[in-house]
Amino acid sequence: MTIWFILTSIVVAAPYELSDEGRTFHDPDKAALIVVTPGVKRDNYSLLIDKLEREGLDAWSIRFPIEAQDASLITSIWIPAALEEFDTQVTVLVGHGFGGTLAAEAVALGTASPNALAILGSPLITHPTKLSDWVAKQPIPIDPISPDMFEDITWEDKLLTALLLGEESLTLEVMSPQWVSTIQSWMTGQLNIDLTEASCPIWAGSSGMDNIAPPEWVRPKVAPSSFIRFGYLRMNRVEPDHSQLLTDSPAPRALSKWSAAQLEDIQ
Amino acid sequence: MILSLLAILACGHAPLAPPGEQCDNSEDTLLATEDGAAIHLHRHPANGPPVLVVHGISSNHRCWDLTKDRSLAVALNQAGYDAWLLDLRGHGMAHKDIDGHNQRDGWTIGHYARYDLNTAIEHIKTQTGVDRLGYVGHSMGGMVALLYVEMFGDTNFSAMVSVAAPVDFASPDPLSKWAQRSTTLTLLSPNVPTARMARLFSRFQDLPLRVDDLLWSHTNVSPEAQAMLMKTVVSPISRGELSSINDLWASRQLVASDVLSGLTTPLLVLSGKADRIAPPDRVRPLYENAGSEDKTYVLAGRINGFQHDYGHVDLAVGDAASGEIYPLIVDWFDGHWNFESINTRHASPDDHEPSPPDTVPH
Numbered sequence: 284m285t286i287w288f289i290l291t292s293i294v295v296a297a298p299y300e301l302s303d304e305g306r307t308f309h310d311p312d313k314a315a316l317i318v319v320t321p322g323v324k325r326d327n328y329s330l331l332i333d334k335l336e337r338e339g340l341d342a343w344s345i346r347f348p349i350e351a352q353d354a355s356l357i358t359s360i361w362i363p364a365a366l367e368e369f370d371t372q373v374t375v376l377v378g379h380g381f382g383g384t385l386a387a388e389a390v391a392l393g394t395a396s397p398n399a400l401a402i403l404g405s406p407l408i409t410h411p412t413k414l415s416d417w418v419a420k421q422p423i424p425i426d427p428i429s430p431d432m433f434e435d436i437t438w439e440d441k442l443l444t445a446l447l448l449g450e451e452s453l454t455l456e457v458m459s460p461q462w463v464s465t466i467q468s469w470m471t472g473q474l475n476i477d478l479t480e481a482s483c484p485i486w487a488g489s490s491g492m493d494n495i496a497p498p499e500w501v502r503p504k505v506a507p508s509s510f511i512r513f514g515y516l517r518m519n520r521v522e523p524d525h526s527q528l529l530t531d532s533p534a535p536r537a538l539s540k541w542s543a544a545q546l547e548d549i550q
Numbered sequence: 551m552i553l554s555l556l557a558i559l560a561c562g563h564a565p566l567a568p569p570g571e572q573c574d575n576s577e578d579t580l581l582a583t584e585d586g587a588a589i590h591l592h593r594h595p596a597n598g599p600p601v602l603v604v605h606g607i608s609s610n611h612r613c614w615d616l617t618k619d620r621s622l623a624v625a626l627n628q629a630g631y632d633a634w635l636l637d638l639r640g641h642g643m644a645h646k647d648i649d650g651h652n653q654r655d656g657w658t659i660g661h662y663a664r665y666d667l668n669t670a671i672e673h674i675k676t677q678t679g680v681d682r683l684g685y686v687g688h689s690m691g692g693m694v695a696l697l698y699v700e701m702f703g704d705t706n707f708s709a710m711v712s713v714a715a716p717v718d719f720a721s722p723d724p725l726s727k728w729a730q731r732s733t734t735l736t737l738l739s740p741n742v743p744t745a746r747m748a749r750l751f752s753r754f755q756d757l758p759l760r761v762d763d764l765l766w767s768h769t770n771v772s773p774e775a776q777a778m779l780m781k782t783v784v785s786p787i788s789r790g791e792l793s794s795i796n797d798l799w800a801s802r803q804l805v806a807s808d809v810l811s812g813l814t815t816p817l818l819v820l821s822g823k824a825d826r827i828a829p830p831d832r833v834r835p836l837y838e839n840a841g842s843e844d845k846t847y848v849l850a851g852r853i854n855g856f857q858h859d860y861g862h863v864d865l866a867v868g869d870a871a872s873g874e875i876y877p878l879i880v881d882w883f884d885g886h887w888n889f890e891s892i893n894t895r896h897a898s899p900d901d902h903e904p905s906p907p908d909t910v911p912h
Contacts, residue, residue, distance in 0.1 A: 414853040439855055446852060491829055494853050499831035507721040507802075515763050515826050516723035522763075522824075 298351035299361045301368060304332045305342040313546045314372045315340040315539075316365060316397070320382035321352040322430075322458035327526075331379070331403075331535040338543035340375070349427050352462035358389040366395055373549045375399040375542040379529045380495055381406075381466060384476065390483065391476045399545040400478075401486040401538045404528040406469065406496040407476040407504035414438055414446065414494075415470040423460045423467070430455035447494050449524030478505045485509040486541045488534050495525045511537060572618045573627065581673055582648045583639070583665040587657065590637035590644040591670060594623045598630035599708070599887050600678045602670060606689030606714075607795065610642025610785045611635035613688060613866050616778060620867050622686065625876035631684070631883060634674055638666050638694075641785040654786070658794035659690065663697035671698075671706050682708035684883050688866045689714050689828055690795075693804055696836075700809045707815045709886035711879050714825050714865050716832035717805070717839075719798040725764075730796045764826045766861040770868040779867060810839040817842040818882040820875065822860030823851025844886070848878060 302325075304317070315335045319325050325346055335342040345365045347357060362385065366374060376397035378386040383405025389395035409415070417438055424432075433455065436443040444452045468474075478485050489501040490513045502510045514522035519533045528534045573594040581589050592611050603622060605613045614622040614635055623633040637644040639661070640653040647653050674683055685707050687695045692715020695707075704710075722730070762768070762776070771779070798804060819837040821830040830849055837847035850860035857870045865875055 410847075412849065412851075412853045413855045439852075441852065491824065491826065492859070497823075497831070498829060499834050502721065502831045503835075510721050512721075512723050512829070516725045516829070518725055518728075522826075 298348070299357075299365065300344075300346045300348065301365050302344050302346065303341070304328075304344050305336045305340075312372050312550065313340050313543070314369050314374045315342050315377050315542055316369065316374055317342065317344045318357075318362060318376065318378040318382040318386045319344050319346040320378070320380045320385075321347045321357075321462045322428075322455055323380065323382070324454045324456050327453045327529055328379070330530055330532065331377070331538070334532075334535040334539035335377070335542065338539040340539070340543055340546065341372070343369075349457055349459045352459040354385060354388075354462070354465045357385050358392060359394050362386065362389040363395045366397060373398045373546045375401055375546060377401045377403075377538065377542065378405055379403045380525065381469070383496075384469070384474070387476050387478060390481055391478060393482070397483055398549050399484045399486070399542060400481065401488075401542050403488040403534055403538055404490070404493050404496045404525050405487070406474060406500040407478065407487075408500055409470055409472050409474045410500070411470075411472050415472075418443075419467050419471040421467075423463050425460060428458045428460060428463055430457065447525065449526040451526060451530075453526045453529065476504060478509070480506075484545050486511065486538060486545075488513055488528065488538060490514050490523045490525075490528055490534075492522045493525045493528060513537075572615055572621045572624050578643060579673075580644070580648060581669055583669045585661065585665050586647070587639040587653060587661070587665060588644055588647040589639055589666045589669055590642060591673065592623075592635040592637070592643070594627040594633040594635075596627050596630055596632045598632055599684060599883070600632040600634055600674050600680060601626055601684035601686060601883060602674060603633060603635045603686045604638070604667070604688070604691030604694060605636070605641065606687075606691050607791065608785055608787045609688070609783055611637045612642065613783045613863075614686070616775070616782065616867050619872055620775065621872075622866070622876050622879060625872065625880055626883075629880045629884065631880075632678060634670070634683075636666070636670050636691075638662050640788050640791075645785070655788045655790055657788060658790045659694060660697060660794065661790075662690075662694045664701055667694055667698045668702065675706070682706055684709050684711075684887070686711045686879060687713065687715055689716075689862065691715070692836075693717070696805050696809065696813075699813060700805050704813055704815045709816045709818075709883055711818045711820065711882055712833075712836055713820045713875075713879075714822055714828040714833060714862055715819075715836065716828040717810070718803060718832045718835045720802040722799045726799060730799060764862070766863040766868065767822075767824050767858050770858040770860060770864040770870055772869055775867070775869065779863065783867070807839060810836065811841040813840045813842055815842055816844040816882075816886045817846075818878070819845070819847045820865060820878065821847070821849050822862060822865045823849055823853070823856075824859035825862045825865070827862035846882070850875065 317328055325344060332342045374397050376386045383402030386400060387402055387405060387407060390400050433444050485505050487501050487505045487509050488511045489496055489498045491497055498512055513519055513534050521531060523531055577593040579591045583589060603614045605611055618624055623635055626633040645653060685695055692712035817840050821833040834847060837845055850856050852859055856874055
């Protein structure tokens with residue numbers, strides 16, 4: 284892996300953190316803004332950041348500490364505000380998992396107007412399952428929720444994190460009760476984001492083994508040419524689960540190549 | 551390599567496995583269709599309502615009747631249903647026509663609907679005296695039912711179960727595109743000799759090009775079952791059949807949306823979480839767009855409490871299918887049939903008429 288370092292500069296102090304993640308020698312006119320999923324550690328995005336940078340994009344991240352984990356404010360105010368920082372650049376808005384759902388919601392609402400949107404393993408619509416019904420019934424603590432609390436939770440003798448995120452789960456960090464409540468409602472069918480006629484080019488990656496955003500929760504809500512299925516049907520070596528979509532090479536590489544091509548076309 | 555391929559292609563039909571021994575009084579009937587082809591019906595008779603069960607592409611009726619422990623026919627029979635398993639032309643026991651000539655090519659999936667299904671349905675109605683029957687179709691067997699509905703309507707069905715049957719063909723995946731291009735190879739032969747190839751590879755646990763990963767979940771198909779499947783269930787794919795399925799990628803859908811919205815039969819749609827032949831996003835639109843007021847969609851996967859994330863083949867014949875899938879199907883028919891109302895003309899196993907000349911008692 285090419286040696287690179289993370290240059291973290293807090294541009295806006297609160298309530299969100301906007302950070303330049305990349306190397307300094309790239310074309311500053313092309314940027315990728317990654318919406319980090321609240322409760323997911325930024326370290327998980329290192330491969331994606333690397334791939335974006337390799338494609339010549341200036342990778343940035345927007346992260347939401349516990350006091351900023353409010354889906355409504357994130358989509359209506361903070362993502363648009365962060366994009367304003369790039370007003371001299373062409374920008375692709377990028378997200379994995381529910382971070383991508385937040386990005387998609389901002390684009391669908393029209394509050395954010397990136398030059399392109401690339402989401403990976405991000406549900407746009409959901410249908411209840413037995414697992415999601417069970418998740419919806421779990422009481423939410425009133426205090427911030429530490430990732431330790433998820434470690435030993437089982438459902439039908441299976442570890443919850445392994446079932447939802449994969450055997451080698453993403454590393455998590457503290458979440459607000461409000462954010463967990465939002466996830467609960469999204470997982471039980473209260474999510475419907477239509478990007479079929481979005482104002483910018485869309486790229487939506489998904490995998491059949493992803494239990495957070497399987498293709499049937501993504502494909503119906505994007506134009507046919509926007510949907511990419513990873514796994515055996517794309518002749519990938521692995522059928523990726525939710526975490527592997529972010530941590531194995533094929534999907535981040537494909538997302539980065541598409542993003543670079545889109546911004547190149549715009550320039 | 552090309553010579554080897556030609557040699558395999560030249561072999562044509564491999565010897566076909568006979569019906570299973572799952573039923574003591576089963577019947578086998580070869581029927582002529584209106585266009586001169588032949589189909590085969592394998593019946594597990596019972597006093598209850600008839601259910602027609604249809605296999606998918608490159609398969610045959612044994613897909614639903616592999617062993618006593620892996621048989622939807624047995625499960626239906628035990629619940630009182632009169633199970634009729636169809637071999638479409640060119641498949642399983644219908645590899646030869648009435649005159650004993652091989653059926654290798656010259657048809658599309660439209661022929662299955664217009665002639666094969668129509669012949670089977672009319673035969674069952676005549677034999678049993680009922681006006682409506684239940685229907686179970688796996689993969690292409692479910693697709694054929696919708697083509698039949700497009701041509702004849704759905705008034706012959708009392709309840710339907712569509713298992714892993716895709717209806718949405720938009721956004722072809724790279725492997726689908728590759729498969730489309732490779733079908734030019736079928737110009738060398740009237741069919742793709744998948745049965746012969748399957749038998750050749752039945753001794754190996756991993757198939758070439760990781761085909762097994764596409765077909766089933768390894769956790770749900772034991773090596774023994776896998777070997778048996780490959781020896782017994784695989785039938786050749788005809789050139790026209792393959793071509794007509796490839797054409798669906800251009801039309802993007804199996805049938806027009808008004809066909810689905812016009813469907814009124816109670817409908818159960820089953821889909822496998824790990825199905826790579828008919829992924830859930832290509833199957834679920836049938837449930838969403840069907841006009842049936844009484845319809846249910848079940849995703850067979852661990853997130854719904856199933857033991858496994860089901861693949862394409864294991865929905866019909868997986869290790870856990872008899873405990874998890876067959877009960878769903880039987881329950882669906884139980885919930886949509888009043889046994890008391892079955893037409894009294896319905897024949898019991900002991901009083902049906904003598905077999906016609908083209909019937910082969912088993």
